Every structure is written in structure tokens, then in C-alpha cells.
Amino acid sequence: MRLSFLEPLYAERGPFTSVYLDTSRDVDDPERAIALRWRRLRERLARQGADRESLAAVEEVVGADAEVPGLHGQAIFTAHGALVLDDELPSPPAHDVARYGLLPDAMPLVAQHVPEIPYLAVVVHYRGLPTADAHGTVTVAAEAGRWPVSRVAPGERLRRRVPVAEWHAAAVRLGRELGARAGRGGADAVVVGGDEWAGNVLIRRLPRELRDRVVRVGGPTPTDTARALLEPQVASVLRGRMAAHDRALVETFLARRARGGATTAEGLAETVAALQRGQVTALLLHPPRPWQPADLLWIGPGPAQLALSEEELLSFGVRAPRRERADEALVRAVVGTGAELVVVPEADVRLRDGVGALLRYADAATPSGGRQR
Incomplete structure (x- = not known):
């Protein structure tokens, strides 16, 4: 997936305050609970050296998502006293997190966007009898x-109300409209809930290529919620899947690796070398694991300035390299070099050091087989 939503974050220079906070309102006196959580995080950030202006910028937006129902959270980033990014989390963080450092702690936010599968949800209801001369309406x-992500940030909702007697003709026009909407979003799945008769009429009017992606679901189908349409059903359909675009990138990686890997990299050393050259079109990672003190890379001010050793960066002319968390350095490099990120389960593909890459081109200095030493 593309990390374009992080571009405003990396357009700023650090240091950053990074805050992940549970802002669910499923408890008594939720505003007080959120305020207490933030107070603890604020104290933690102050001990880490965060400036008062940046802490004040976080405080201005903490809990500002009161209109979002259900379980959720906030990811907030500030730098030099200004808000840089405020994003809703579809699930509350397992633990509230606060970090102050040269790079933003963006990987937990990325993990909440994964697998970012595009879909179209449709709910069809009717009142009356399913006959051409019946009275009633289809909604x-x-x-x-x-x-x-759409669980807490749903898109624009289309609404139609049609007399039952006109439903067959209206379904033709609506099928074309939904087909165009699904095409613009590149929908991997069309999840349809509601009444069987009216829903089947609409499904038969969808474009042929879209009908193959239809999944019928049952269960309650409210249409007046502030959360995503068919949220529980969509989750049950898509959980455990990869986006079709990401799956295609993984299959390309496997095919190229099987042919010798001239345009792939695998392992931390090779992947970092490819990122340094702006050579990576897609970075493949195993799902984020708990951070370990050994997971560090040396970085400079530029997004492609990262290395396994301080000496290497110094040889590139980077002054005063800093040692930072590898996940933070890798995310910055992906965004800054215009690459995509694919989180791939280890059960599907085993990657050396948990990381690999599809390359835009084969480097002339790379030995046959694609393995740079």
C-alpha cells in the first residue's frame, strides 16, 4: 500500500512527539478517563524532553473525536509546537504510547492501516411484495x-429510494452507478446485505466483472450509523486477507526471486542498500513485532540516508549520524523515496531478517543472482 497519508508527517523535521491514545467512550465519564490517560502520557513525554509548545499542541486535539462511536483511538504527532498529523485509529492501541524523538513513531499507525483493502458495501431494503404492481419502496x-481505516472514517454514502414497481428499471441505472464507484476505488470485494429479493435484482444488474466479487452477508444492516456501513460483516469478509494489489506485488517478488532475484533484495543489509539508492518500488515486511533494543539503524537527515553502521554514513558525507529505531527509519525511507509497503504474513512468505524488496531496476554492481554483499 502507498503511505501517502504520512507525507505531511515527513515534510516536517524533528524532533517529534508521537502519541497513541485510547479515546473510546464506552466507559462512565469518558472525558475524565481520556484526560487521565493523557496526563500520564504528558508526564512521560516531559521526562523524555518534549517541549511545552508541542505538548500543548497535542493537548488541543486529544479527545476531539467525540463524534466517533464505538472502540477507537487517536494517533497524534506534533513538532516544534505545531500539530503535524491527527489520525483516527480503527482500534484502540493495546497500550497508550508516548515517544519524543528525532523521527516520528509511525509504524503503529501504519499497522492499523494494514491491509487497506478497497471494498464497496451495499445495503438493500424493501417494503411491500416483490411484484411489479406492488406498493412499497426499495431503499x-x-x-x-x-x-x-474506513471503520472510523467512512466515505461518502450513496442513498436511493425507489418505488417497488420501478425497482427493476432503477436497478439497471444503479448497477452502472455502483460499478463506476467500485471501479474508481478499485474494490476487491462488493459486500451486499439486506433483503434477498431486492438485493438479487441489483446484483444481476452489476457489471459482469463486479458480480464475481460479490459477497452476500446476513445480520443487522443499519444505515444510520456514523461508523462504516456493514462494519461487522465487512470485517468478517476481509479479515485475514491481503489487498489484491499487495498480493500481486508479493507474487511478483516470489517469481523474480525464483528466477535469481536480480530485481529483488532480501535481508536487512540488501534492503537498506537498495533504499539508499532509491531503488525500491515496494518494501516487504513481516507484521510488526515488539521493538527490541537491537533493532537500530544509523540515519542522516535525508530519508534515504540510512545504514547498518555509522562508518558507512560518514563515508557518504553525512555529518553526525544518529542511531534510531529501524522501523522508524524504514517507514521514513519508504515514504521519502515513493515506495510502497506490503506487510506479508510470515506463513505466506519467509523473508530473511523479516524484510525484502521489489526493485525498480537491477544495479549494475549487483552480482548475478541479485545478492549484494
């Missing part, structure tokens, strides 16, 4: 989204 609600 349709449809919404495109990218799961799981």
Missing part, C-alpha cells in the same frame, strides 16, 4: 471504503 445505501 439502497452504498459506501466505498478501505478496510480497516
Whole structure:
């Protein structure tokens, strides 16, 4: 997936305050609970050296998502006293987190966007008898989204109300409209809930290529919620899947690796070398694991300035390299070099050191087989 939502973050220079906070309102006196959580995080950031202006900028937006129902959280980033990014988390963080450092702690936010599967959700209801001369109405609600982020940031919702007697003709026009909407979003799945008869009429009017992606679901189908349309059903359909685009990148990586790997990299050393050259078109990672003190890289001010050793960066002319967390350095490099990120389960693909890359081109200095030493 593309990390374009992080571009405003890396357009700023550090140091950054990074805050992940549970802002669910499923408890008694939620505002007080959120304020207490933030107070603890604020004290932690102050001990780490965060400036008062940046702490004040966080405080201004903590809990400002009161209109979002259900379980959720906030990811907030500030730098030099200004808010840089405030993003809703579809799930509350397992633990509230606060860090102050040269780079933003963006990987937990990325992990909440994964697998970012595009879909179209459709709910169809009718009142009356399913006959051409019946009285009653068919109501349709449809919404495109990218799961799981759309759970708390649903897209624009289409609504239609049609007399039952006109439903067959209206379904033709609506099928074309939904087909265009699904095409613009590149929907991997069309999740349809609601009444069987009216829903089947609409499904038969969808473009042929879209009908193959339809999944019928049951269960309650409210259309007046501030959360995503068919949220529980969409989650049950998409959980455990990869986006089709990401799956295609993984398959390309495997095919190229099997042919000798001239345009792939694998392992931390090779992947870092490829990122230094701006050579990576897609970075492949195993799901983020708990950070370990050994997971460090040396970095300079530029996004492609990262290395396994201080000496290497000094040889590139980087002054005063800093040692920072590898996950933070890798995310910055992906965003700064215009690469994509694919989180791939270890059960699907084993990557040396948990990291690999698809390359834009083969480097002339790379030995046959693609393995740079």
C-alpha cells in the first residue's frame, strides 16, 4: 500500500512527539478517563524532553473525536509546537504510547492501516411484495471504503429510494452507478446485505466483472450509523486477507526471486542498500513485532540516508549520524523515496531478517543472482 497519508508527517523535521491514545467512550465519564490517560502520557513525554509548545499542541486535539462511536483511538504527532498529523485509529492501541524523538513513531499507525483493502458495501431494503404492481419502496445505501481505516472514517454514502414497481428499471441505472464507484476505488470485494429479493435484482444488474466479487452477508444492516456501513460483516469478509494489489506485488517478488532475484533484495543489509539508492518500488515486511533494543539503524537527515553502521554514513558525507529505531527509519525511507509497503504474513512468505524488496531496476554492481554483499 502507498503511505501517502504520512507525507505531511515527513515534510516536517524533528524532533517529534508521537502519541497513541485510547479515546473510546464506552466507559462512565469518558472525558475524565481520556484526560487521565493523557496526563500520564504528558508526564512521560516531559521526562523524555518534549517541549511545552508541542505538548500543548497535542493537548488541543486529544479527545476531539467525540463524534466517533464505538472502540477507537487517536494517533497524534506534533513538532516544534505545531500539530503535524491527527489520525483516527480503527482500534484502540493495546497500550497508550508516548515517544519524543528525532523521527516520528509511525509504524503503529501504519499497522492499523494494514491491509487497506478497497471494498464497496451495499445495503438493500424493501417494503411491500416483490411484484411489479406492488406498493412499497426499495431503499439502497452504498459506501466505498478501505478496510480497516474506513471503520472510523467512512466515505461518502450513496442513498436511493425507489418505488417497488420501478425497482427493476432503477436497478439497471444503479448497477452502472455502483460499478463506476467500485471501479474508481478499485474494490476487491462488493459486500451486499439486506433483503434477498431486492438485493438479487441489483446484483444481476452489476457489471459482469463486479458480480464475481460479490459477497452476500446476513445480520443487522443499519444505515444510520456514523461508523462504516456493514462494519461487522465487512470485517468478517476481509479479515485475514491481503489487498489484491499487495498480493500481486508479493507474487511478483516470489517469481523474480525464483528466477535469481536480480530485481529483488532480501535481508536487512540488501534492503537498506537498495533504499539508499532509491531503488525500491515496494518494501516487504513481516507484521510488526515488539521493538527490541537491537533493532537500530544509523540515519542522516535525508530519508534515504540510512545504514547498518555509522562508518558507512560518514563515508557518504553525512555529518553526525544518529542511531534510531529501524522501523522508524524504514517507514521514513519508504515514504521519502515513493515506495510502497506490503506487510506479508510470515506463513505466506519467509523473508530473511523479516524484510525484502521489489526493485525498480537491477544495479549494475549487483552480482548475478541479485545478492549484494
